[in-house]
Amino acid sequence: MHLILFIIFAGxxxxxxxxxxxxxxxxxxxxSLIVVMxxxxxxxxxxxxxxxxxxxxxxxxxxxxxxxTFVVMLLNVGEEEKTHGSKxxxxxxFPAIVAAFSVLTTVIxxxxxxxGGVKLSDGVTPMTExxxxxxxxxxxxxxxxxxxxxxxxxxxVALARKEGHR
Amino acid sequence: xxxxxxxxxNLFSITIPETILEVVSLLVLxxxxxxxxxxxxxxxxxxxxxxxxxxxxxxGLWLLTHSGTASFxxxxxxxxxxxxxxxxxxxxxxxxxxxxxxxxxxxxxxxEYVAIVxxxxxxxxxxxxxxxxxxxxxxxxxxxxxxxxxxxxxxxSALSSEAALKYYLFGGMSAALMLFGFSYLYGLTxxxxxxxxxxxxxxxxxxxxVVVAMVLVAAGLGFKVAxxxxxxxxxxxxxxxxxxxxxxxASGSKVASFxxxxxxxxxxxxxxxxxxxxxxIVLLVWMAGASILLGNLAALAQTSVRRLxxxxxxxxxxxxLLGIAANTPQSGAAVFYYALTYALTTVGAFGxxxxxxxxxxxxxxxxxxxxxxxxxxxxxxxxxxLLSLAGIPPLVGFWAKFxxxxxxxxxxxxxxxxxxxxxxxxxxxxVSLYYYLQVLKRVYVVPAMTDEPMAVSALEQLVLLVIALxxxxxxxxxxxxxxxxxxx
Numbered sequence: 202m203h204l205i206l207f208i209i210f211a212g213x214x215x216x217x218x219x220x221x222x223x224x225x226x227x228x229x230x231x232x233s234l235i236v237v238m239x240x241x242x243x244x245x246x247x248x249x250x251x252x253x254x255x256x257x258x259x260x261x262x263x264x265x266x267x268x269x270t271f272v273v274m275l276l277n278v279g280e281e282e283k284t285h286g287s288k289x290x291x292x293x294x295f296p297a298i299v300a301a302f303s304v305l306t307t308v309i310x311x312x313x314x315x316x317g318g319v320k321l322s323d324g325v326t327p328m329t330e331x332x333x334x335x336x337x338x339x340x341x342x343x344x345x346x347x348x349x350x351x352x353x354x355x356x357x358v359a360l361a362r363k364e365g366h367r
Numbered sequence: 368x369x370x371x372x373x374x375x376x377n378l379f380s381i382t383i384p385e386t387i388l389e390v391v392s393l394l395v396l397x398x399x400x401x402x403x404x405x406x407x408x409x410x411x412x413x414x415x416x417x418x419x420x421x422x423x424x425x426x427g428l429w430l431l432t433h434s435g436t437a438s439f440x441x442x443x444x445x446x447x448x449x450x451x452x453x454x455x456x457x458x459x460x461x462x463x464x465x466x467x468x469x470x471x472x473x474x475x476x477x478x479e480y481v482a483i484v485x486x487x488x489x490x491x492x493x494x495x496x497x498x499x500x501x502x503x504x505x506x507x508x509x510x511x512x513x514x515x516x517x518x519x520x521x522x523x524s525a526l527s528s529e530a531a532l533k534y535y536l537f538g539g540m541s542a543a544l545m546l547f548g549f550s551y552l553y554g555l556t557x558x559x560x561x562x563x564x565x566x567x568x569x570x571x572x573x574x575x576x577v578v579v580a581m582v583l584v585a586a587g588l589g590f591k592v593a594x595x596x597x598x599x600x601x602x603x604x605x606x607x608x609x610x611x612x613x614x615x616x617a618s619g620s621k622v623a624s625f626x627x628x629x630x631x632x633x634x635x636x637x638x639x640x641x642x643x644x645x646x647x648i649v650l651l652v653w654m655a656g657a658s659i660l661l662g663n664l665a666a667l668a669q670t671s672v673r674r675l676x677x678x679x680x681x682x683x684x685x686x687x688l689l690g691i692a693a694n695t696p697q698s699g700a701a702v703f704y705y706a707l708t709y710a711l712t713t714v715g716a717f718g719x720x721x722x723x724x725x726x727x728x729x730x731x732x733x734x735x736x737x738x739x740x741x742x743x744x745x746x747x748x749x750x751x752x753l754l755s756l757a758g759i760p761p762l763v764g765f766w767a768k769f770x771x772x773x774x775x776x777x778x779x780x781x782x783x784x785x786x787x788x789x790x791x792x793x794x795x796x797x798v799s800l801y802y803y804l805q806v807l808k809r810v811y812v813v814p815a816m817t818d819e820p821m822a823v824s825a826l827e828q829l830v831l832l833v834i835a836l837x838x839x840x841x842x843x844x845x846x847x848x849x850x851x852x853x854x855x
Contacts, residue, residue, distance in 0.1 A: 308575040315574070341378060341443055345493065345505040348389065349512060352486050355396075356516030359479035364522055 207247055214240035225281045227273045231266065238262040252331060374441070381438060381446050381496075384426035384454065385489045391422030392485035399478025408477070412469060415481040419465045422485060427458040442560045443499040449703055452851040453495040453626045456707040460619045460714055461488040464611050466830045467718045470725070473521035473609040480520060484615065487513030491623035500549045500559040503627055504542075507591065510623060511538050514616055518608040530607025537590060537600040545587020551580035561634035568635070578646050581635060585650045588631065591624035592684045593677075595657035602665075605677035606730075610721035613673065617680055617717065618710035625687055625706045629699045632691050651692035652788065658685030663795045666802045672720055672730045675802055676713065679756060682799060683709055686792055690771045693781065698774035704852050705767040708841065709756070712764060715834035716752040719745055722823045722831075735806060737815020744828060745821060746810050748835040753803040755838050758796050763841040768796065 217236030224230045242257040335343055379386075395418045403411045430451055438446050461484060474480050490510030497503040515538060519531030553559055555576060556567035568577065589597040605613050635647045662682030669675040683705075690702040720730050722745060727734035739746035755764035772789050775781065841847055 305579060308579050312574050312576055339501070340375075341382075342501045342505045345502070345509060348486060348489065349505065349509045352483060352509065352513050352516065355479050355483055355486075356512070359474075359476045359483075360516060360519055360522065362476070364475050 203247055207244065210240040210243040210247075214244070225283060227278045227281070228270065231269045231273055234269070235262050235266050238266065377438070378441070378444075381444055382493075383433075384430050384458070385492055387426040387429065388422055388485045388489045388492075391418060391425075392482040392489075394422075395419060395481045395485070396478050399481075403478075408472075408475065412471070412477040415477040416465045416469050419481040419485055420462045423458045423462040423465070423488065427455050427462075430455050430458070442562065443502045444493070444496045445498050446496060449700065449852065450496045450626070453622055453703055453707070454492045455851075456710070457488060457491045457495065457619045457622055460622070460710055461485070461615070463711075463714050463718075463830060463834065464615050464618070467614065467714070467721060467827060468611040469826055470824050471609060471611055471721070473524070473527070476520075480517070483513050483516055487517065487615065488619065491619045494623040495626035497627065498561045498630060500553065500561070500564075503631075504546060504549060507545075507587075507624075507627070508542060510620060511542065511591075514612070514620060517612040517615065518604060520612065521609045524607070524609075526607035527609060528607075530604040534600050534604045534608075537597075541587045541590035541597060544583045548580045548583025548587065551576055551583070555580065561630060565634040573646065581647050581650060584631065584635075585647075585654065588624065588628050589654055592621060592628065592688070593681050594654045594684045594688055595661045595681060596654075598658065598661075598681045598684075601681060602674045602677040605680070606671060606673045610717050610724060614714045614717035617676070617713045621680070621684070622706045622710050625691070625702055628688075628691055629702055632694055633699075636694055648692050648694065651688050652784075655685045655688035655692060656788065656791070658682060658688065659792055659795045660685075663798045663802075666799065669802070670732050672732065672735065672806055675806065676716060676720075679799060679802070680713070682795065683756075686768065686771060686796070689775055689788055689792060693775040693778035693785070695774065695778045698771070698778055700852050701767075701770040701774040704848060705771050707848075707852075708763045708767045708838070711834060712752050712755045712838055715748060715831055715838065716756070718827065718831045718834070719749045719752070722821065722827060726821050732806065732809050733816075735809040736813040737818075738810040738821065740818065741815055742821040742823060744832060745823060748831045749810055750807060751835040751838055753807055755842070757800045757803045759800075761839075761842045763838050763845070766842060766845040 214237050217233045217240065221230045221233035221237065224233060238257060238261040242254045242262065245254040245257060395415050398418060399411055399415050403414055406414075465481065465484065468480070468484075487510055490506050490508075490513060493506035494503065494510055497506050515531055515535040518534050519528055521527035549559075552564060555571070555574070556564045558564060558567065586597060590600075593601040604616060608616065632647065632651070658681050662678050662680070662685060666675050666678035666682065669678060687702050687705055687709075690698045690705065723734050723738070724730050735749075738749065751762060755762035758764045758768040760766075772792065775785060775789055778785070
């Protein structure tokens with residue numbers, strides 16, 4: 202059952218990602234991104250990470266994508282012009298990617314038997330446990346992330362603001 | 368999982384310098400956007416930079432007075448004498464970059480500029496101190512994201528946008544690869560702590576998955592230090608980014624990245640079994656050899672001084688990677704010494720480039736022609752910087768190279784390969800003298816197109832002279848830094 206669900210949603214995820222790249226209209230790309238995000242949420246669920254799955258749906262597929270589509274519509278972005286990319290990227294890039302993934306797959310398959318299994322969550326994870334991890338054990342990375350977001354906001358505002366002559 | 372600090376007091380006391388920087392960066396924003404909105408552009412820049420310098424100096428003073436013994440916040444952060452030296456060096460470099468930014472006219476947002484520089488410095492300090500994969504990653508991202516934004520700050524310059532976009536795309540890709548590698552390391556060892564990883568890796572054999580993880584981590588960290596083959600962003604970013612930002616990318620960011628590379632190397636090469644760590648060492652040595660070769664050869668063909676410095680930075684990264692691959696406490700300290708003194712010299716060189724660019728509108732070789740007659744002090748500073756980068760005694764660059772190569776040769780089990788690499792590196796640094804002298808030939812020999820003096824503000828002149836003096840004095844008294852960095 203798990204395997205079937207995994208194959209279906211991994212397929213959705215890949216198809217969405219490829220469609221995202223192939224579409225020329227930004228809105229279509231944004232909608233494909235929603236497919237990718239939602240399928241990822243199902244994959245998290247299959248791994249037993251319920252909280253992550255819900256957060257993925259609410260934050261990414263919900264809030265972030267709404268903002269995305271808003272921006273695309275507000276800016277009234279038209280069709281993209283297709284460029285053909287560099288020849289070298291096509292000739293070297295695709296075989297290199299295939300080779301890299303083949304190596305990864307071979308390595309994983311080769312040591313498959315030696316890898317142990319991990320149960321990501323036992324039943325329901327209570328909120329207190331999550332908070333303990335987030336605000337006590339992981340306090341430093343958590344606070345650092347908030348500084349990271351501050352930099353992102355500052356940078357976005359500073360770079361997007363029009364520089365008129367005063 | 369419970370490996371992190373539960374002791375809030377300890378965590379707070381260790382991160383006070385970073386906290387100072389955060390508070391000051393918010394203060395800069397409040398002062399600039401709240402009180403100085405109506406002021407002129409230079410006044411706003413001056414106020415923001417002065418506040419930034421004060422913040423860095425305060426944080427540095429706190430570190431100087433409080434870094435006695437090693438202390439830990441859980442297992443995530445460590446503050447020993449080497450880390451403190453790196454952090455003080457990073458703060459000094461940031462202060463110098465801000466002092467050289469007073470005259471910069473690339474941005475109409477001085478508050479944001481200084482605030483992001485300070486936040487990037489926080490990232491650098493945490494990167495240098497971090498001993499946990501999660502903290503290393505978040506701190507590296509804090510540093511990288513700030514630098515991407517800063518590289519794009521000259522909005523009227525197409526080169527600046529190109530530099531930022533290339534830096535960002537390469538950076539995003541290599542961060543993803545590194546995170547992938549980290550996830551394998553976590554999956555294989557069950558911990559994100561570097562010490563825990565070392566213990567766990569020592570107890571299990573070398574599985575192919577460990578090798579994959581090492582390659583991915585090497586890709587991520589290799590990008591940060593601009594080592595071949597992850598160097599492609601460096602020439603364009605050095606050329607396009609505003610001069611003070613390029614100086615920051617070339618100095619503080621490099622010091623932090625080499626510090627974390629030393630720490631990661633310690634955990635990927637378990638002390639008990641030299642043979643198992645061999646993979647990581649082989650990776651480092653290959654990257655080092657390729658960087659030294661390509662960096663020095665490509666620098667020969669450059670006609671832009673910034674691109675020349677970028678390729679020479681790649682070569683210098685190669686020398687330092689050799690030191691890291693030797694993996695002894697002495698070679699680690701020698702790498703710190705090299706990174707700090709190299710960064711100091713580079714900030715000075717970019718300061719001179721900024722002045723020349725403002726006057727001539729270009730950083731090509733021709734722009735430097737006759738600098739010695741147009742501004743002798745500036746020319747003398749450039750002479751000291753470039754000769755130190757080439758490793759000419761008695762400047763500090765010579766001692767950095769000497770200590771580094773001596774430490775590599777003294778490492779146990781170096782053998783013929785290590786000796787060969789050191790000889791190769793020495794030969795390559797002889798080649799490097801050629802392209803540094805190409806610049807100095809323009810400065811001292813080629814006649815100037817105009818005889819009008821090069822306009823430079825008193826502050827810039829003073830800062831550049833102080834850096835030049837430091838480079839010379841540290842070379843003449845090489846033991847001056849040994850209280851900080853125990854070279855053994």
